[in-house]
Amino acid sequence: MVRYYIVVDGRVQGVGFRFHCQMNATSLNLTGWVRNMSNGMVEMEVQGTEQSLAKFVSLISKGNYFIRVTSISKKEIPLVDSEGKFKVR
Numbered sequence: 900m901v902r903y904y905i906v907v908d909g910r911v912q913g914v915g916f917r918f919h920c921q922m923n924a925t926s927l928n929l930t931g932w933v934r935n936m937s938n939g940m941v942e943m944e945v946q947g948t949e950q951s952l953a954k955f956v957s958l959i960s961k962g963n964y965f966i967r968v969t970s971i972s973k974k975e976i977p978l979v980d981s982e983g984k985f986k987v988r
Contacts, residue, residue, distance in 0.1 A: 900946065900947065900948065900978055901946070901947070901948075901949055901952060901975055901978075902931070902944060902945065902946040902975065902976050902977065902978050902979065903944070903945050903946075903952060903973045903974065903975055903976065904942070904943075904944050904973065904974050904976045905942070905943050905944070905945060905956070905971060905972070905973045906936075906940055906941070906942050906971070906972050906973075907940060907941045907942075907943075907959065907968055907970070907971050908939075908940045908968070908969050908970045908971075909962070909966070909967045909968040909969035909970065910965070910966060910967040911939075911940065911941045911966060911967075911968065912935050912939055912941065914965040914966050915965060915966065916941055916959075916962075916966050917933045917934070917935070917941065917987045918987065919959065919962075919963070919966060920933045920941075920943060920959055920985075920987075921933065921985055921986075921987050923955055923958045923959060924945060924955060924985035925984070925985055927947060927951040927954060927955055928947060928951065929945050929946060929947035929951055929952065929955055929985055930945075930946045930947065930979075930982040930983065930984055930985055931943060931944040931945040931946050931979075931982065931985050931986075932944055932985065932986045932987070932988050933985070933986075933987055933988065934987070934988035944976065944979075945985070946978060946979060946982065956971060956973065959971075
């Protein structure tokens with residue numbers, strides 16, 4: 900298990916990006932949270948297997964017609980054992 904702190908830049912606010920993240924995280928059995936930042940970016944913490952997290956980052960980076968991801972930064976952080984699901988904040 901690993902946990903990442905991820906910051907995403909691009910057209911990611913007001914376009915359903917957080918819901919997009921939640922749906923993908925839930926389908927991959929990941930836990931954590933996602934929220935908008937005041938600077939127009941989106942931040943999240945996501946936890947799961949290395950393979951599931953790699954798939955998650957790939958899926959969210961593709962976006963869709965409305966979502967345009969221009970950059971993703973991530974760093975590994977300590978695990979949180981008490982989480983049970985992925986939440987939009």
